[in-house]
Amino acid sequence: MSLLSQLDQIFVLLQHWVAGFFPTWLQPFVGTVLAVVGIVAAFPGIFAVTTVLERKGLGRIQNRLGPNRVGPFGFFQPVADGIKSLTKEDIVPFTADGLVHFLAPVVLVVAVFLGFAVLPIGRNMVLANMDAGLLFFFAIGASTELSVFMAGWSSRNKYSLLGAMRAVAQMISYEVPLLLSATVIVMMTGSLSTVKIVEAQGGFTGFLPHWYVFTPWGFAGFVLFVIAALAETNRSPFDLPEGESELVAGYFTEYSGFKFALFFLGEYLGMFSIAGFAITLFLGGWGAPFSFLGFVPSWGWFFLKLLGAIALFIWLRGTLPRLRQDQLMNFAWKFMLPMTLLNLVVAGAWRFMGEGILRWLICSAVLLAAYVLLGRVLMRHQKLGPRSYRYAE
């Protein structure tokens, strides 16, 4: 085996090497445990780095410095934050429902971690190569809604409950376009297995890759998927559930200490897993972006793409203002849903139109026309103009 392919498979080889110390009947078990430990160690590590990057990035966008006191350039800030949240008093409200209040962050983090099980991080690097991997991810994602409700309801706090209701309504509404935009990929690949979806995008034309994002339906699907993913993870501009000006902090208002840190962790891990799926579905997974860059290890590409996605999410958070509740719902049901349904039809047409420039033109034209028309129709009923304040002036 050459040095490059050894580097590509370094984690797989490491897993086999460690498992080799155990008796044969124990080896599958040890291998699985090692893979789980890898995932459970790697992604929270990225979470720690992301919190610093996000605060520094947002600081730059908002013309300030961001954290810069702990360690060089403030990069040890997450260590200080971690120690703080571990030593803080864990306050449970007197009237709160103790058991449910305790279980909510646990359920959230467990469900979010389960989502990583079917994520192909590199060549041969997937914990569970399931026949219905994509379905597994969405099924697990659906159970995070319940943990949000549990947190909001058990706190016995009107702000928590309002935040939870907003969050659940938003997550259910945006789950429909999220699933439908991913369905396009399943239609084209003919498989629900995440490994097969990545393999289907493995080829190159010249030096350009066969990623799904470089087709009209793939591009539309990617944009719709990212918007729905932002809403699913309650990130700006869809962060109404924790609108601090109205609801204190939404459903985790009554959480402190490490339970709060768990919610924080769960939210960011959810963002990583859904960004990882956007990469898997549309951006070629662990594939290299150009044919001549194939020597870089596959997991390197995955994590580079993940960093790019995180940078995009931070940039969007620093740029876009928060939506209002009615705008949020209108956008989901009147724009996202028709566009995803149309994208399904376009993808079907693409499949049966055969090779050639014609299908590129027709599919792009249909999607672009629908985008412009839907936008116009939606804008017509919006009274866009200078904002008028009832009390503030």
Place this chain on the structure above:
Amino acid sequence: MIPTVFGLTLPFLIIAALTIAGAVAAALLRNLVHCALSLTITFAGLALLYLNLEAQFAGFVQMLVYIGAVAILVVFAILLTRGAGMPEYRSYSSNWLLGLILAAATFAVLTWAVTRSLPATAASAAPAVTVQGIGVSLMTTYVMPLEIVAILLTVALIGAVIVAMPESKKEGQQ
């Protein structure tokens, strides 16, 4: 080799215990939201049972639909009708006899239907069901039931929108 107890595998016993415990708790707990959450445990247990039988598609759909949607619907319905604050209800309704008869009748009908639909001889091996196979048969053999369900759901969706729509007459008067 999976260890067995009374001829049943250990995973099956654990999942079955979890499912039954969830169902019993859903019937006996006093707080309605607690009941709904215990019912979710039962849903999850059923999904795990399907997965234990290597029916991936059924298991994941059970999770997606029941935990992701039905449990949320139940919880919303409880909060919207009774309010979130009152935890105490009587666990035995006054018309428990009627409930008992209904439950027994439902159980009898289900048992009759299940025993009727069993094939005369048990299959020697479990059929290999892939997700692709389910998709193909949904789109060919069972396309008619699928379409009927789709129309039913669309009608329900439109009905919900109409119910939620503000009445235009009232809006004009305001």
